Amino acid sequence: MNQHYFTYLNSRISFYSNEQIEKEAVILLHGNSSNKDFFNPQLSSDLFEEFYLISSDFSGHGDSELIKSPDANSINGLALMVDAMVDYLELDRVVIYGVSLGGHVGIELISILNSKMAGLMISGAPPLVKPIDFDLAFAGNSTVKLSMQENLSDKDVSKWLEETVHNKDVVDVVKKSINNTNSQYRKLFGQYFGANMGFKDGKKLIESYDQNIAILQGEHERFASLEYLDSLSVKNLFENQIISIPGSSHYVSLEQPELFNDILYSFAKKCYS
Numbered sequence: 247m248n249q250h251y252f253t254y255l256n257s258r259i260s261f262y263s264n265e266q267i268e269k270e271a272v273i274l275l276h277g278n279s280s281n282k283d284f285f286n287p288q289l290s291s292d293l294f295e296e297f298y299l300i301s302s303d304f305s306g307h308g309d310s311e312l313i314k315s316p317d318a319n320s321i322n323g324l325a326l327m328v329d330a331m332v333d334y335l336e337l338d339r340v341v342i343y344g345v346s347l348g349g350h351v352g353i354e355l356i357s358i359l360n361s362k363m364a365g366l367m368i369s370g371a372p373p374l375v376k377p378i379d380f381d382l383a384f385a386g387n388s389t390v391k392l393s394m395q396e397n398l399s400d401k402d403v404s405k406w407l408e409e410t411v412h413n414k415d416v417v418d419v420v421k422k423s424i425n426n427t428n429s430q431y432r433k434l435f436g437q438y439f440g441a442n443m444g445f446k447d448g449k450k451l452i453e454s455y456d457q458n459i460a461i462l463q464g465e466h467e468r469f470a471s472l473e474y475l476d477s478l479s480v481k482n483l484f485e486n487q488i489i490s491i492p493g494s495s496h497y498v499s500l501e502q503p504e505l506f507n508d509i510l511y512s513f514a515k516k517c518y519s
Contacts, residue, residue: 247289249309252334254327255318260309261302261331264289270364270518271340272510273328274301275348277370278393278435279427280497281308283419284345287503293511302331304347306431308423319434320444321347325354332362341517343367343510345499346469347393350374353448356455365517366455367510369462370496372470373448373478378439385471394436396429412466412495413502420497453479460484460513464494464501484513
């Protein structure tokens with residue numbers, strides 16, 4: 247696993263890869279106030295030796311600089327950044343996995359990458375309708391509001407952890423990432439997300455997508471509404487069901503990496519078969 251950088255809108259963007267450059271690509275997208283380190287259990291796994299695994303830090307996250315242009319920090323803006331990375335790496339086709347914000351970016355990429363996207367896997371990312379119905383998609387979870395809040399108190403961070411983490415072994419990783427994220431990002435993101443701007447109707451995108459789609463849901467997920475996800479009319483749904491990940495909440499790839507890795511591997515194999 248090696249760290250790389252590319253320049254996007256005059257800002258340095260960081261990403262990891264497993265260096266299998268000639269292999270079929272899988273891009274891993276993290277959530278709001280997370281970072282690419284959340285995918286270390288995937289990038290360090292021998293299971294993915296036949297794939298080119300890439301995980302990138304979004305603007306203002308991890309080792310990436312904050313992109314100064316406000317709209318670049320919206321869902322659509324982050325999707326355009328991922329599209330620029332795909333071009334930079336000269337990738338012909340990609341499978342996308344996104345958790346939370348990364349999942350919404352993945353859904354947005356349906357209309358940007360088009361035929362380049364071989365498949366999409368999401369978790370903790372209920373597709374957004376416009377205007378956003380927070381109670382419908384997020385079951386009224388207060389962490390959504392915290393993700394748009396510039397400054398977080400210790401109480402706010404504790405609330406975030408309480409509502410998103412089940413496996414207590416990863417609490418410190420998630421907490422460190424929240425505290426290390428550039429707080430300006432949450433402010434800029436909120437200016438667009440809170441105003442129903444900077445993203446397309448995700449429900450329409452995902453229901454019209456005709457390639458492989460996988461939807462994962464942590465057994466103890468409190469952020470995304472399973473009832474809402476069950477109501478979606480998704481074509482080519484992997485395993486014909488929303489896949490429950492036992493022993494996890496919002497961060498399934500971090501909380502239950504071995505089980506997640508098996509699912510991601512099987513999904514990527516199907517997408518490229």
